Amino acid sequence: MAKSALVIGGGPAGLMAAQELLAQGLSVQLMDAMPTLGRKFLMAGKSGLNLTKDEPTPLCLTHYDTNRLSPMINAFGPRDVMDWANALGAAVYTGSTGRVFPKVGKASPLLRAWIAQLVDQGLDIRTKWHLTDTNGRSFTFSTPDGPQSVTPDVTILALGGASWARLGSDGTWPAILPNVATAPFAPSNCALAIDWSAHMEKFLGQPIKSIAMRAGTQVSRGEIILSAKGIEGGGIYPLSPALRQGERLIIDLMPDWPADKITAALTRPRGKNSLSNHIRKTLKLDPAKLALIREFWGPLPHSPEILAQVIKGLTLPPLPPRPMDEAISTAGGITWDALDDGLMITTMPGVFAAGEMIDWDAPTGGYLLTACFATGKWAGAHAARYAITGGSQ
Ligand SMILES: Cc1cc2nc3c(=O)[nH]c(=O)nc-3n(C[C@H](O)[C@H](O)[C@H](O)COP(=O)(O)OP(=O)(O)OC[C@H]3O[C@@H](n4cnc5c(N)ncnc54)[C@H](O)[C@@H]3O)c2cc1C
Known part of the structure; x- marks a missing residue:
């Protein structure tokens, strides 16, 4: 009889683990607490499902905060993710920045095709099965039919991080795994909270483009969005680790001008122009950027040298992250020391994560999903x- 595997968590990591277990001939059950699978994956599709980054694997690996992911991403990297999606009928394309998206722009066709393929291969899916307890061998769930226990040969836990709890990943699982070392969850790829003054109101919702940012030793280029609650966007997400440590965000509003x-442009005679018109005309600085200077520096300085310095390094006060539940991803989770090279939890033989x-961090840009797919396949x-070997990997 085929060996039995239990996958708990039906997001991209759990589905990829199930795919691999089925490919190896195991009989696989997949349980998820939610009524349907892959809810965060579908949410990711709403803002354009960025599946991976079309770049050589060694370059891709530089974007993670740990080299423990290297074997997994070397075995299933950006090219493999693209080939896999294409083979599922969800043709992908590479955007101008190297980011890879399904051509249809959303996640649902890919997820539907993937689940259908896995069911076709024999995957037994149970939804509304919420893992509540385990002794390391048996796994107990609350289900619509009351408590149920399963005792498989091997188990993969793919319960997600601790953001967007309403999509299933509520981050409560460390309480079910008291003997597994975990690092505290922390928001990553998240917005910063700002209590804007009234004069910023007309700029809220606007993107601030073509800027460079730094926090501590981390640097980034991209855009930010001024939202009612603060600032968000791809430009600040890569700085999450430094911002989490309390480093201040410094914005270069004109990164292409030394x-x-x-200074030379601002020193030109300004005639009857007001200072802000002079700045707008000589530097083509858009009004939202000027408003940011007023918000965080104060009245526009008259000295061209000082103004140039402010434009090149507008320093924001320490800003708290928005609540973790709003974050695109979370750092923290099962520590690497608690896992062996095969991603088995050392205190729970036969149970993999x-x-x-797992405790890793990366910026958005396809790196999150790539690592979820790669670790799922590896586990x-x-x-x-x-x-199959009865205890060795
Ligand atoms: C708005 C948004 C946009 C994003 N965009 C992108 C993007 O474009 N590119 C990118 O790379 N990444 C993106 N991400 C991140 C990406 O979606 C996640 O990193 C990824 O979904 C994590 O996969 P996972 O399988 O580890 O966990 P999840 O997808 O969170 O799945 C975990 C599953 O476990 C289940 N579960 C949890 N606890 C239990 C329990 N006790 N019992 C049973 N089941 C349980 C949950 O119901 C859930 O289905 C985005 C995230 C968000 C929120």
Whole structure:
């Protein structure tokens, strides 16, 4: 009889683990607390499902905060993600920045095709099965039919991080796994909270483009959006680790102009123009950028040298992150020391972990999903070997 595998968590990591376990000939059950699978994956599709980054694997690996992911992403990297999606019929394209998206722009066709393929291969899916307890061998769920326990040969936990609880990843699982070392969850790829003054109101909702940012030793280029609650967007997300440490956000509002070129332009006679018109005309600085200077520096300085310095390095006060539940991803989770090289939890023989529930961090840009797919596949392959060989991987 085929060995049995239990996957708990039906996000991208759990589904990829199930795919690998099925490919290795195991009989696989997948349980998820929610009424349907992949809810966060579908939410990711609403803002354009960025599946991976079309770049060589060694470059891709530089975007993660740990080299423990290297074997997994070397085995299933950006090219593999693209080939996999294409093979599922969800043709992908590479955007101008190298980001890879499904051509249809959303996640649902890919997710539907993926689940249909897995069911076709024999995957037994149970939804509304909420893991409540385990002794390391048996797993107990609350289900619509009352409590149920399952005792598989191997198990993969893919319970996600701790944001967007309403989509299923509520981050409560560390309480179910008291013997597994975890690092506290922390928001990543998240907005910063700002209590704007009234004069900023007309700029809220606007993007601030073509800027460079830094926090501590981290740098980033991109755009930010001024939202009613603060600032968000791809430009600040890569700085999350430094911002979490309390580093201040410093914005270069004209990264393509050196300070002396700005000073020289501002020194030109301004005639009857007001200072802000003079700045607008000589530097083509858009009104939202000027408003940011007023918000965080104060009245526009008359000295061209000082103004140039402010434009090149507008320093924001320490800003708290928005609540963790709003974050695109979370750092923290099962520590690498608690896992062996096959992603088996060392205190729970036969139980493996995958996806965002492991303690790694990366910016958006396809790196999150790539690591979820790669760890799912890796954990699935090692769990299959463990089950088939009766205890070695
Ligand atoms: C708005 C948004 C946009 C995003 N955009 C992108 C993007 O474009 N590109 C990118 O790379 N990443 C993106 N991400 C991040 C990406 O979606 C996640 O990193 C990824 O979904 C994590 O996958 P996972 O399988 O580890 O966990 P999840 O997808 O969170 O899945 C975990 C599953 O476990 C289940 N579960 C949890 N606890 C239990 C329990 N006790 N019992 C049973 N089941 C349980 C949950 O119901 C859930 O289905 C985005 C995230 C958000 C919120």
